[in-house]
Amino acid sequence: MRTQMATEAGRTTAPSEDRALVGPNLLAVLDGVTAKPETGCEHGVGWFADQLSAEILRAAHLEPGEALKEAVEKAAGLHSGSCDLDHPDSPSVAIAVVQVKGDVLRYLVLGDATVVVDTKQELLVVSDTQTKRTAGAKASDVEHALQGEVALQDVRRVAVLSDGAARAVDLFNLFDWRQALELMAANGPDDLIRRMRAVEKEDAKAVEWPREKISDDATVVYLDR
Numbered sequence: 458m459r460t461q462m463a464t465e466a467g468r469t470t471a472p473s474e475d476r477a478l479v480g481p482n483l484l485a486v487l488d489g490v491t492a493k494p495e496t497g498c499e500h501g502v503g504w505f506a507d508q509l510s511a512e513i514l515r516a517a518h519l520e521p522g523e524a525l526k527e528a529v530e531k532a533a534g535l536h537s538g539s540c541d542l543d544h545p546d547s548p549s550v551a552i553a554v555v556q557v558k559g560d561v562l563r564y565l566v567l568g569d570a571t572v573v574v575d576t577k578q579e580l581l582v583v584s585d586t587q588t589k590r591t592a593g594a595k596a597s598d599v600e601h602a603l604q605g606e607v608a609l610q611d612v613r614r615v616a617v618l619s620d621g622a623a624r625a626v627d628l629f630n631l632f633d634w635r636q637a638l639e640l641m642a643a644n645g646p647d648d649l650i651r652r653m654r655a656v657e658k659e660d661a662k663a664v665e666w667p668r669e670k671i672s673d674d675a676t677v678v679y680l681d682r
């Protein structure tokens with residue numbers, strides 16, 4: 458299997474709060490929720506995304522839902538002494554995880570991250586853009602995740618994206634998901650981000666495509682067999 462990754466900050470003036478993970482048996486994209494002025498946390502969203510990423514890799518032997526629950530608990534433990542984790546705007550991330558274990562591919566999506574799985578039978582596109590659910594300080598957050606599994610032998614390719622990258626398809630309609638996978642197979646995931654940035658630049662005042670952020674942190678992990 459071949460894995461490729463592309464990530465680019467939405468602005469040149471601030472570090473990206475997206476994280477991409479490629480572990481021995483899992484892929485993940487984390488997208489830190491833009492911090493409010495008050496969060497109860499002295500560390501920040503980037504720090505939180507880093508800690509959660511590290512804990513997910515440590516828990517990668519577990520199934521995605523269990524791994525994320527454990528990672529959330531461990532990350533919370535790292536700052537429960539110094540920060541108010543009951544604050545409603547405590548740092549959190551939208552997250553998508555894909556895990557290959559034995560003959561099964563499992564996926565988990567919490568929030569507006571996207572998993573696309575191209576199988577011999579169908580194209581699965583999984584995202585939760587309707588709710589504001591994210592993974593923050595409480596393991597119970599993970600109960601809202603969308604999860605599923607596919608027989609590995611049926612999987613042709615997989616993409617995991619933050620919403621800042623998925624908007625190439627679901628906001629700008631530059632291509633449909635199947636075409637997006639074709640593009641990534643041919644040119645790599647960085648080409649998807651490059652083409653999307655060109656459109657964002659052309660519509661720099663968000664007139665043609667109304668959107669809150671002109672450009673958002675954009676991350677893609679792409680896997681094919």
Ligand SMILES: [Zn+2]
Pocket residue numbers: 497498499500501536539540
């Ligand atoms: Zn903190």
